[in-house]
Amino acid sequence: MYSYLISELGCRVHNIPCEVLHGPLTLKYQGSNLWDVPTSHLHPSTNFSSKLFWEPQCQTQLRHLQDRTRITATIPPRCEVRAGPEFLTRSYIFYPTRLFKAFQYYYCDSNCHVPAYSLIIQGKLRLRQASWITHGATEAEHNLQKVTLVIHNQWAAHRLETRLPSSCLRLGSGVQLVPSKLYELFNAKAKRDCLGALHFSMMELDLLRLEIQYHPLRQPSKELFLGDVHTDQNQRAHYRPTGYQQPLQNTMHHIHPCPVCALMYQSTEQSPPILPPSWSIPLNLNGHWISQRCEARPAVLFLTRLFVFNEEHHTWEGTYHHYSDPMCNHRTFTLVASGHYARMEPSSKVQGATELVFKVIRAKVTMFEQTMLQMLNSSEEGSCGQAGGWEPGAEQDITWTAGCGMLGILLPHKEYELFKMEKDHKNRSLLLIGERPTDGSSPDRPVKRPTSFQTPMVQCSPDTAVPQHYSSRSDVSTGPEVSSAIIHHSVFSIFLMSLLSMWYWCILVYT
Numbered sequence: 001m002y003s004y005l006i007s008e009l010g011c012r013v014h015n016i017p018c019e020v021l022h023g024p025l026t027l028k029y030q031g032s033n034l035w036d037v038p039t040s041h042l043h044p045s046t047n048f049s050s051k052l053f054w055e056p057q058c059q060t061q062l063r064h065l066q067d068r069t070r071i072t073a074t075i076p077p078r079c080e081v082r083a084g085p086e087f088l089t090r091s092y093i094f095y096p097t098r099l100f101k102a103f104q105y106y107y108c109d110s111n112c113h114v115p116a117y118s119l120i121i122q123g124k125l126r127l128r129q130a131s132w133i134t135h136g137a138t139e140a141e142h143n144l145q146k147v148t149l150v151i152h153n154q155w156a157a158h159r160l161e162t163r164l165p166s167s168c169l170r171l172g173s174g175v176q177l178v179p180s181k182l183y184e185l186f187n188a189k190a191k192r193d194c195l196g197a198l199h200f201s202m203m204e205l206d207l208l209r210l211e212i213q214y215h216p217l218r219q220p221s222k223e224l225f226l227g228d229v230h231t232d233q234n235q236r237a238h239y240r241p242t243g244y245q246q247p248l249q250n251t252m253h254h255i256h257p258c259p260v261c262a263l264m265y266q267s268t269e270q271s272p273p274i275l276p277p278s279w280s281i282p283l284n285l286n287g288h289w290i291s292q293r294c295e296a297r298p299a300v301l302f303l304t305r306l307f308v309f310n311e312e313h314h315t316w317e318g319t320y321h322h323y324s325d326p327m328c329n330h331r332t333f334t335l336v337a338s339g340h341y342a343r344m345e346p347s348s349k350v351q352g353a354t355e356l357v358f359k360v361i362r363a364k365v366t367m368f369e370q371t372m373l374q375m376l377n378s379s380e381e382g383s384c385g386q387a388g389g390w391e392p393g394a395e396q397d398i399t400w401t402a403g404c405g406m407l408g409i410l411l412p413h414k415e416y417e418l419f420k421m422e423k424d425h426k427n428r429s430l431l432l433i434g435e436r437p438t439d440g441s442s443p444d445r446p447v448k449r450p451t452s453f454q455t456p457m458v459q460c461s462p463d464t465a466v467p468q469h470y471s472s473r474s475d476v477s478t479g480p481e482v483s484s485a486i487i488h489h490s491v492f493s494i495f496l497m498s499l500l501s502m503w504y505w506c507i508l509v510y511t
Contacts, residue, residue, distance in 0.1 A: 058288045058460040062304055062321070078260070078422075079112035079275055080246075083231040083435060084199075085349050085451040087112055089273055091264050092248070100125050100142075102202070105272040108155065110351040115272040116156035119185075119198075120148040125205055133300055134207060134242050136326035137225075142205040147186035147195060150269045151179045168194035180270060199233035207241045209326075223247035228298055231438045231452070239438070243298040246455060280352035281421050281429070283343075285309035285316075288461040289431045294328035295455050298438050302326055305457065307431070310464040315340050316358070324369075334366040336395075339412075349451050353420040353432075360413040362399045368392055379406055408440075415442060416449040422456070430456040 080088050087107040094100045102121040108114040123144040131137040151157045157177040166175070169183050177183070185194040195201075207227030212220045226248060227241025249258065251265050263273040289307040296302055302323040309316050317338040324330045339361040347353040367373050367390055376390045384404035385396040398404045403411040418434035434443065434450025443449055 058290055058306055061290055061460050062306065078278055079107065079110060081110060081350060081452045082229060083450070083452040084233055085110070089264065089275065090248075091267060094125065098124050098126060100205075103267065103269060105267070107272075108153075110353075111278050112273070112275040113277075115152040115274070117152055117160065118150045118269045118272055119200070120146075120150070120269050121202060122146045123202070127208070131207065134296065134326075135300070135302075135324075137207050137209045137244075140206050140208055142202055143188070144186060144202060145188050146184065147200070148269070149183040149185050151177055151181070151183075152272065153179055163197045164194055165197065168192070168197075182269075196237070199236055201229070201236040201239070203227060203236065203239055204229055204241060204245065207244070209244065211247065222250040224250070225296075228438065231435060231450075235438070241298070242300055244296045278352070278422060281423055283354045283419055283421050284311065285419070285431070286311045286462060286464050287459050288463065289457040290460040292455065292458050294323070294326060296326060297436070299440060302328055304328055306460070307457065308464065312464075313340075314342060332367075332369045333372065334368075334395075335407075335409075336364040336366075338362045341417075347418060350418065350420070352422075353418050355449065356417045356419055358415045358417050360411060360415075362397075363403060363409055363411055364395050364397050364399075365404065365407065365409075366393060366395045376404075376406060413442070413444070415444055416446050417443070418450045418453070420453065424458075429459040431459070432456050 080090070082088065087110050089105045089107075089112055091103045091105075092100060093102070100121075100123055102119075104119040104121065105112075106116045106118065108116045121144065123142055123146075126141045126143075128139045128141055131139045149160075151160065157179055161177055164177075164185075169177075169185075184190075184192060185198070185200075186192060204226040209225040211223045211225070213223065214220050224247065225244040228243040228245055229241070230236045230239040249261070251261050260273070260275060263275065267273040285307075286309055289309070291304040291306065294302055294304060302325060304321045304323075305318070307316060307318050315338070317336070319334055319336040321328070321334050322332045324332050337360050339359045341356050341358045344355040344357060347355050365385070367376060370392070373390050373392060376384055377388050379387050381387045382401050384406050385398045385401055390396060398409065399411060403409040403413070420432040422430045422432065424430055432453040435452040435454050436450075437443065437448070441448070
């Protein structure tokens with residue numbers, strides 16, 4: 001999902017981690033803590049060989065991520081697409097008194113050009129402790145005080161009338177909702193709650209992470225990661241996040257240029273921002289597409305991705321590089337998959353997006369985590385590659401065993417996908433791929449096709465050839481590195497890998 005928030009805090013964003021200064025965390029704004037993650041001016045890792053090797057551009061960029069830096073492409077703020085779909089922009093203010101005020105602006109279209117209604121959310125946020133589940137995050141607890149609704153057009157008024165009970169809003173018989181008027185949906189003191197009909201939740205505030213990005217010759221930028229929002233709207237109010245949405249930019253310390261920042265800063269509940277036209281482009285998948293940062297997913301999954309597409313033959317090849325830590329330094333396993341795909345038609349739900357059908361035919365796994373290696377070696381013969389033949393760092397083909405039940409990989413496997421391409425402000429191509437279901441299931445039926453997106457990927461090479469194995473530094477795995485947004489991960493396998501990730505993290509911390 002590509003979420004967007006501009007935080008109207010200025011330097012007051014410091015007030016969030018300052019609440020933790022007297023708690024269990026020690027924060028000094030110098031990096032190396034749970035909120036601050038510097039991503040440049042770091043010394044090279046000492047476990048790498050000093051000998052120089054040639055390596056393809058995309059592998060260089062993946063290694064760049066492992067050195068705690070990022071791909072140079074930046075993501076301009078844009079309309080957020082949530083599962084449903086829902087289209088919105090957001091602006092949050094956090095005060096030193098632990099109070100917060102949030103503005104969520106909802107739109108009729110995926111470009112955020114036609115405002116439908118706005119929500120003004122007021123409450124209190126209390127930071128608690130470092131998360132034992134999502135490494136590098138801080139857990140928090142929010143309490144809503146008041147939520148107010150403002151409608152911006154008659155179409156939205158008619159639509160909301162069918163969703164909101166008239167008794168809840170104290171509307172008399174035959175009385176209709178009126179644009180520009182304020183309606184109270186929630187009041188903690190009055191015990192009024194009409195939020196369920198809108199599938200509203202602020203559980204995203206229960207998991208936070210602040211990063212400061214240091215840039216040469218200009219001031220640092222600050223980004224706030226909030227918890228992920230469940231893809232099933234009916235589960236949002238009860239879901240405690242374990243992953244993140246896309247980072248939220250501080251309006252005073254953001255990545256330049258940011259023309260949308262001014263629009264967001266000047267917006268009010270009666271005057272939502274009208275975003276400039278998005279730079280959506282026709283879908284041309286040819287080439288290599290790579291993650292722009294170490295990505296966090298629900299169920300404690302940290303990974304980097306890279307796709308290779310060939311439009312002429314409609315083939316793809318891909319891999320997850322999974323890690324146990326939020327900086328993507330400690331590998332757990334790598335999954336390489338390949339197959340073919342077919343374009344269907346433009347999406348009727350998300351403007352500018354295209355529906356595709358992917359089929360996974362082949363898959364290979366490289367395991368690095370010792371406990372999982374033992375489990376795979378003790379598996380039944382023919383259920384997951386060669387039983388007893390799993391070794392750390394050695395790739396195994398699991399195609400001939402029809403996948404690996406223990407890892408939740410089924411072959412062959414079909415998925416119904418949603419893709420979209422855009423340009424960033426420097427005219428670089430970005431690829432948005434359908435968001436994975438929060439519950440770990442697979443979009444294996446048309447009705448489960450995504451309606452929102454994962455973190456955008458950037459094109460690192462227009463070449464469609466699969467990269468060859470190459471000599472590189474010891475911590476970087478060899479071979480093609482492409483994404484497995486198409487691989488099916490069962491609920492059991494995700495839970496199992498989460499436990500392994502937590503166990504491995506504890507070993508790193510206490511040894």
